[in-house]
Amino acid sequence: MIFNSLPNQLQRRPTTPGSRPSGVRSPHGRGRLSTAVAAAAALTAALAAGCSGSSDATRTALPQIPAQQVIGATEGQLNLIAWAGYAEDGTTDPKVDWVTPFTKATGCKVQTKIADTSDSMVALMKTGKYDGVSASGDASLRLIYGGDVAPVNTSLLTNYPDIADYLKEQPYNSVGGQMYGAPHGYGANYLMYNRNKLPQPPTSWSVVFEKNSPAAGKITAYDSPIYIADAALYLKSKRPDLKIKDPYALDQKQFDAAIALLKQQRALVGQYWHNFLDEVQAFKIGDITAGTSWQVTALATKAEKAPVETVLPVEGATGWSDTWMISSRARNPNCMYRWMNWITTAKVQSQVAQWFGQAAANPKACRYTAKSFCSEYKIGDADFYKKIAFWKTPVANCGDDRGDSCVDYSRWSQAWAEIKG
Structure with a gap:
């Protein structure tokens, strides 16, 4: 995406509802997202379904x-396996191609699903047919504990020293200090609002969650079970009595409070979006006043x-951070490592x-971007990242003295289906 010509690029991308348009992020599961609701009572069921992170996945030993x-x-x-726009080969736009040069440099012919x-x-990763995946944090732990991806030897990643330190050894891309991939890119889920309808800029997520919101009836929300974390993040400040520390590690009481808030919000929502271009259109015609948005969505809407x-x-806000992970059954592991380096x-x-x-x-990318790009996207800004x-992936193990008392992803999926009705 050429930063200064974003709208023209978007206009050339036909999309279908629920899909992720090429060259841009649509909800994950990231419109990078579906509302998969299959519940798994055991690890084998969770692995077979591929769409729910059963608590059993964290009770088994980490695959060696x-x-x-x-x-x-x-x-x-x-x-x-990649999000659209992550492995461009000139098909979408002849000027946008970093796959062909990779093939010429390495001899590795790339096929992307x-x-x-x-x-x-x-x-898809469970089929064993793919060498690697650009996984988001709501999938990575499922892949790690499911034995679908292998740890990476960071000494073989030539650009690893250049990757921002705050992206390394994070809860979504590592276990016990062992990295399971090469960090790729990230972004925040901002609050976007219509300044004509809300002349006093909102400073809190209360504008999308509370009954007395001036945007009631014209709120947009991200259509995914992972959106439950947005409600939990708001409650972390709104209700300190709940003692929420991690919006992805919710015990039953905390989870119930988040679900209650989302059920209250249901009457206020005018749109749940899968494809971010739908959100762009809704803001453009005035159907929506406020809601969760990506930075690229905001730029396209402006x-x-x-x-x-x-x-x-x-x-603060929730956000997404993607990691290139190598399959534990990769048939072409040497090409995959070369891809991660490329x-x-x-x-x-x-x-x-x-x-x-x-x-x-890699903050050194700023040497090659449009002048304002890195400031717009907060590249290399560790303080921003911390917010x-x-x-x-929500799992049963709370990661603290509560033990395995947290609500796992399969139950998040079930609850989201109930909220949506």
């Missing part, structure tokens, strides 16, 4: 899969002359970030 020690001769082929949701990525602004509320170079990072609309994991609660 060795990390690769050397990069050998290339196999000549690479099969990827585009996935619309994190749930579908998990299911380009459509809609009177919108974004704000990071006082409570996709994290500064120049390629700049291409992906500007095309897709995200912050690059974001990045997507993480």
